[in-house]
Amino acid sequence: MKFVPQTTVAAVVSHPIQHFAPLYRAVNDRNLDLRVLFLSRAGLDRYHDRGFGTQVQWNSDVTDGYRHEFLADLALRPDWQQPNACRRAAGRVWAALDRLRPECVLIYGYRHTFNLAALAWCRRRRVPALMTSDSELLGRRSTRARIVKRLALPPLLRSMDAFLTIGDNNEAYLAAYGVPRSRMFRVPLTTDEAALREAMDQRDIHRRAVRADLGIDPAALVALFAGKLIDRKRPLDLADALRELARRPHSPQAREVVVVMAGDGQLRPALEEAAAELDGALRLVGFADQRQLPRLYAASDLYVHPAQRDPHPLAVKEAVLSGLPVVVSDRVGSVGPTDDVRPGRNGRVYPVGDVTTLAGILDELRRGPDLLAEMARESEKAIGDIELAASVEGLLRAVSAVRSPHGRGSR
Structure with missing residues (x-):
C-alpha cells in the first residue's frame, strides 16, 4: 500500500487513554507523522474514579513512544459546566492545528467544543477529517434525544471525510444516520x-x-x-x-x-x-x-x-x-x-x-x-x-483514501 511520504496526522483527544496508545505507537513505523493533541492530563496523573470508587492511574508509559503535547488541562466534566475553559481549549486546538498544518485530522466524537473546533478548522482549511467513536443503537434513548439526533447528526456526519469504525454495531449506527459504507474503515480498539x-x-x-x-x-x-x-x-x-x-x-x-x-x-x-x-x-x-x-x-x-x-x-x-x-x-x-x-x-x-x-x-x-x-x-x-495489525491497516487505508486525488479530502 502506497502513501504520501510523511503524511502528518493530528489526533485531537480528550486525555491520555491506555487503549489508544498502542495504535499511536504502531503507526510511527508506517509512514505517518502522528501528532497527538491532548486537552487534559486526566488518566496520566492519579485521580479518583467515581465508578470504581478508588484512586486510578494508568501505567506511566501511556504517553511514551509517540509525539504528543498537552494543549490544556480541562476537567473531565460537561462543557456547560466549564464554558470559559472549553472556549479557551477550542482556541488552542485551532492554533495548534494552524501551527502543525496536518494533512489529516483525527477527531474522537462530536460531543465536546474542542471536537467541533477541530472539525471547523478542517472545513476552513480544506483538510480531511476522520472521526471515530463507540456510538451504537442498542441503548434506549428518549424521544427528544432521538429527534435531535435525527435532525442534527446527518449534516454533521456528512462534513466528515471518513470514519474509523470499531465494530458491527458502530457501523450500523453510522449507516442509520446516512453514512455510506464506502466511508467506513474498520479500526478495532487496541490494547496492550x-x-x-x-x-x-x-x-x-x-x-x-x-x-x-x-x-x-x-x-x-x-x-x-x-x-x-x-x-x-x-x-x-x-x-x-x-x-x-x-x-x-x-x-x-x-x-x-x-x-x-x-x-x-x-x-x-x-x-x-x-x-x-x-x-x-x-x-x-x-x-x-x-x-x-x-x-x-x-x-x-x-x-x-x-x-x-x-x-x-x-x-x-x-x-x-x-x-x-x-x-x-x-x-x-x-x-x-x-x-x-x-x-x-x-x-x-x-x-x-x-x-x-x-x-x-x-x-x-x-x-x-x-x-x-x-x-x-x-x-x-x-x-x-x-488485533493491533488490523487496526493499523484500517487507519492507513482511511488516510490513503481521503488523501488520494479522488478522495473527499481533495474537495
Missing part, C-alpha cells in the same frame, strides 16, 4: 497485546498460581468479569445466576462454576454479602490494573459481561484476544459476525437481566467441555480481525 500474549504463553503457570491464591479448585469452570461494580454493569446478575445454578440438579460430570470479579465500585458491599452467601462461588479480587488483568484472563475459562449498556467494552476484546469464550447481554455493543463476540461461534448472547437464561448458559458450558473448547478455538480464529 504484548502483555496478553506473554500471559497466554504462561497460561498454565498463571492458572495454577491464581487459582491457588484464591482457593479455587483447579478443575472448576472459572468465569471472569472485569469492570466497575455499578448498576449499569449489572454485576449482581452474576450473583443471581449463581444462585439459580445452585438450585439446578448437579451431576458428577458438571464442573463447579466460580465467578471471579475484578473491579470496584458502589455495589461492592452488596456483592460481598452475596459472596458470603454463595460459599466460594463468587470471588471479589478488587480493582485490577493492566499488569494484573492478563493473569486473570489466563486463569479463566470464560468471560461474562452482563451490562445494561456498554458500547464496546475493552475487557471483552481482551478476553477474546486471550482465547476465551464470551457470554454477554444483548446490550453489549461488541457483538456481530465480524466483531469481538460472534454469536453461535465464540460467544453466547442473552437478554439483559434474564438471569435464568444466563444461568442456563453457564450450566450448558459447565456440562460441555467440548463446546467450551470449540468456542475458545473460535475466539482464537477471530484474533486476526481485531
Whole structure:
C-alpha cells in the first residue's frame, strides 16, 4: 500500500487513554507523522474514579513512544459546566492545528467544543477529517434525544471525510444516520497485546498460581468479569445466576462454576454479602490494573459481561484476544459476525437481566467441555480481525483514501 511520504496526522483527544496508545505507537513505523493533541492530563496523573470508587492511574508509559503535547488541562466534566475553559481549549486546538498544518485530522466524537473546533478548522482549511467513536443503537434513548439526533447528526456526519469504525454495531449506527459504507474503515480498539500474549504463553503457570491464591479448585469452570461494580454493569446478575445454578440438579460430570470479579465500585458491599452467601462461588479480587488483568484472563475459562449498556467494552476484546469464550447481554455493543463476540461461534448472547437464561448458559458450558473448547478455538480464529495489525491497516487505508486525488479530502 502506497502513501504520501510523511503524511502528518493530528489526533485531537480528550486525555491520555491506555487503549489508544498502542495504535499511536504502531503507526510511527508506517509512514505517518502522528501528532497527538491532548486537552487534559486526566488518566496520566492519579485521580479518583467515581465508578470504581478508588484512586486510578494508568501505567506511566501511556504517553511514551509517540509525539504528543498537552494543549490544556480541562476537567473531565460537561462543557456547560466549564464554558470559559472549553472556549479557551477550542482556541488552542485551532492554533495548534494552524501551527502543525496536518494533512489529516483525527477527531474522537462530536460531543465536546474542542471536537467541533477541530472539525471547523478542517472545513476552513480544506483538510480531511476522520472521526471515530463507540456510538451504537442498542441503548434506549428518549424521544427528544432521538429527534435531535435525527435532525442534527446527518449534516454533521456528512462534513466528515471518513470514519474509523470499531465494530458491527458502530457501523450500523453510522449507516442509520446516512453514512455510506464506502466511508467506513474498520479500526478495532487496541490494547496492550504484548502483555496478553506473554500471559497466554504462561497460561498454565498463571492458572495454577491464581487459582491457588484464591482457593479455587483447579478443575472448576472459572468465569471472569472485569469492570466497575455499578448498576449499569449489572454485576449482581452474576450473583443471581449463581444462585439459580445452585438450585439446578448437579451431576458428577458438571464442573463447579466460580465467578471471579475484578473491579470496584458502589455495589461492592452488596456483592460481598452475596459472596458470603454463595460459599466460594463468587470471588471479589478488587480493582485490577493492566499488569494484573492478563493473569486473570489466563486463569479463566470464560468471560461474562452482563451490562445494561456498554458500547464496546475493552475487557471483552481482551478476553477474546486471550482465547476465551464470551457470554454477554444483548446490550453489549461488541457483538456481530465480524466483531469481538460472534454469536453461535465464540460467544453466547442473552437478554439483559434474564438471569435464568444466563444461568442456563453457564450450566450448558459447565456440562460441555467440548463446546467450551470449540468456542475458545473460535475466539482464537477471530484474533486476526481485531488485533493491533488490523487496526493499523484500517487507519492507513482511511488516510490513503481521503488523501488520494479522488478522495473527499481533495474537495
